[in-house]
Each structure stands twice: as structure tokens, then as C-alpha cells.
Amino acid sequence: MVLRRPGAADSVVASPGQVARVVLLRGDLIPRGLRTRARRGYFDDYDQVLALLSDDAALLVVPLRLLSHGQVSSASEMREVSGADEFAQACGLALEPGTANDAAMASAPDSALVHQPVRAELRTALWRHIVLLTVTVLSVLAMLSTDGVVGQIASVLGTVAVAVLAADQWRYRARFLDLVRGRPSSPDRTDVLNLLDERVPRQLREARLQIGADDVVHVVGATETWVAGPHLGGAQRCIIGPDVIAFVDRRGVHLMLLEASSWTTDSDRSALTDACRRHGIEVTTVRAALASPEYLVSHRLQASAGTLDSPASSAAADGEIVPMGPFATALVAMLIALGHIAPFDDLDAFRASVALVAGLAAAVAASAQLRHRRWNREQIRSEGE
Secondary structure: OEEOOOOOOOEEOOOOOOOOEEEEEEHHHOOHHHHHHHHOOOOOOOOEEEEEEOOOOEEEEEEHHHHOOOOOOOHHHHHHHHOHHHHHHHOOOOEEEOOHHHHHHHOOHHHEOOOOOOOHHHHOHHHHHHHHHHHHHHHHHHHHHOOHHHHHHHHHHHHHHHHHHHHHHHHHHHHHHHHHHHOOOOOOEEEEOOOOOOOOOHHHHOOEEEEEOOEEEEEEOOEEEEEEOHHHOOOOEEEEOOOEEEEEOOOOOEEEEEEHHHOOOOOOOHHHHHHHHHOOOEEEEOOOOOOOHHHHHHOOOOOOOOOOOOOOEEEOOOOOOOOOHHHHHHHHHHHHHHHHHOOHHHOOHHHHHHHHHHHHHHHHHHHHHHHHHHHHHHHOOOOOO
16 A cells, blocks of 8 residues: 655655554544644534554554545544545455554654645755744843853854745745646656646646646646546546536546636647546536535535635645744844844954854845745736736
């Protein structure tokens, strides 16, 4: 059994015969790390956690929320849409209700998959940025409240920390921009031509749709939505309506909903149709609008343009792992620089060096923030503006 995630290498979850039981955990049996997220509103009252267990350990623990598509309103509906029972059957097992002993095994941190797929090099920046920013702030407070050697040590520590943090913010955002400008590509997927013109915002006219036997990928702005293709039991049928396009699995669950005007016209649907059929996805054309309120309600969908709110959606990252990180870094760096440059008529080499390094850190952090904001503005701008 293999776990596949966008932007990451495949990882082996279990060897043949290693999965002894597949269980569902609910309520107080949900592992503590996942219950913490429940208090933040991550889970609804009806949510459940799927656990793959060997005889003595949890091999994988994943919230059904990450395996479900569309808007579900009950525990039974989530279980149905996620395909949990069919997954257990594919393992040659029946899906069982979890016990307290199962919950204890499932609490192992290495077995939990609790977040949406985000590019690993961007996700890991979170704690590094928080720690560096905390060290910097504490050093500034120590610098302001002490004199002599202790104050100088605090100054050096804070300056080094803020310089490293500023460089990391720059590297992080540079990597983010490389990812969102590069877009995922694979010789095993076929690109569908985007038909929108310059009158629409840039992020819409530069959106990409790729059809493959293993994956169907939609990219808009910094968000990648990945759903499994027909070879992996995912999208089996593409329904093309006059308003939206729906990718549907064999159970009729809608995996992805796209605005039709980006990829088809009334007279030309050949690019999408050919790509789907080339990779084993059946194509159906309907005349009735798919985005009618009745249709959306009956299929648990959201009335929104672009993509359906799918658990496979992930920002290549949203560029704000630490909200306002570069702004906070630049502000602290400027405080360090100004605190050492005054009084200017008594400036010595030590204070001048600290002020110079801190000032450069502030400039680097501010530049990182401005680059990201400029990219954001470009995404919502049309050529006529």
C-alpha cells in the first residue's frame, strides 16, 4: 500500500498482508493531536478518522475530511462519500468501529496525516520562522532592558536571528514564486487549452487543467487541486454542461467542479473531450445547467466559480505560512537598527555594525513582502486595467 501526495515522493504505508484491521474513530476516540484541531473548527461534530492498523501499531491515520469531496452534513454521508467501506473491502477487510485500544495505537505521531497536501519545503518553514522571530523579539527586549556585556550579547543574538529570518523569508517566497510560476507538469498528463482571453483576471486566464490516467490536476493562482484519475479509482466520467464541468467517480461522487467557459465553448469541446478519452475518462455532454441550486444541493456541491472546495486542494503554499512574517521581521529589524544608530554623534564600530546588518535585514524582509504582494496584485488584474 502506497501513499501518494502531490510534490512528494511516494511512501510505503504497508506491505502485503500487514494491514490487520481498518477502523473508524469518532468523538473522544479521535487521537489527541486531531482533537486539538477540532477545537479550532477543523472538524465538524460528525467527522471521523480512518485508521489502518497492524497487529501492534497504527500504519496510517487520516481524517475522512481529507478523503471526502463536496459538502456533507452527516457522519453516514461522509463515510459514504469518502469511500471508507470500499477501501476496507479492497484490503480484504470489513470497516470496524474503533475501540479505546485502537485509539491509543492511532495516537502515534508518525502515523497521522492531518493536513492538506502542501509542498514540503514550504510547510516546514512554519516553526522555523516562529522560533527565529521569537528569539529576535526576546533578544530585543533583553537589549533594551540591560546594559554592558549582556546588552551587547543580546544585540548580537537578536541581529543574527533577524538576519537569518529575513534571508529565510526571502528564500521561502522565492521558492513559492518558483512553484506557482512553474506549475506541475508530467509527460503522463495532457494539458487542456485555456480559452479565456485578456479581459479576465490573470490567474483565471493562466489557470491550467491537466488530464491523466493517474491524476486530474487543476491549477489556479497558487492553488493546485489534485484528484485521482481512472487508473486509481478516481474520475471515471467527465460531464460537460453549458456552465460547469464535473469530474465524477464510479459511485457518482463529484470530485471536481470547474467553470466550463475556461475549457470549452458551445462549438468547441474537442480539446477537453480528446484529453479525457485519451486517458480513459468517459465524456458526457448535457444541455441542462449543472450549477442550478437543485443540482448543487442534490450533489452536495458549492455554488462557486472555479473549483469545487476539494480536500485535494492545496496552496503550492499561500505565501503566508507565518501571517505578515516579512512585515514583522522588517519592523523588528528596524527597531534594532534605530536602537543602535542613536545617538548618531556617539556612534562606535559595534553599534554601526549592528545597525548596518539589521538595516539590511529589514530591507531584505520588506523586499520579500513586496514581491509577494506584487504577485498577488498581478493575479487579479486583467489586461485592460
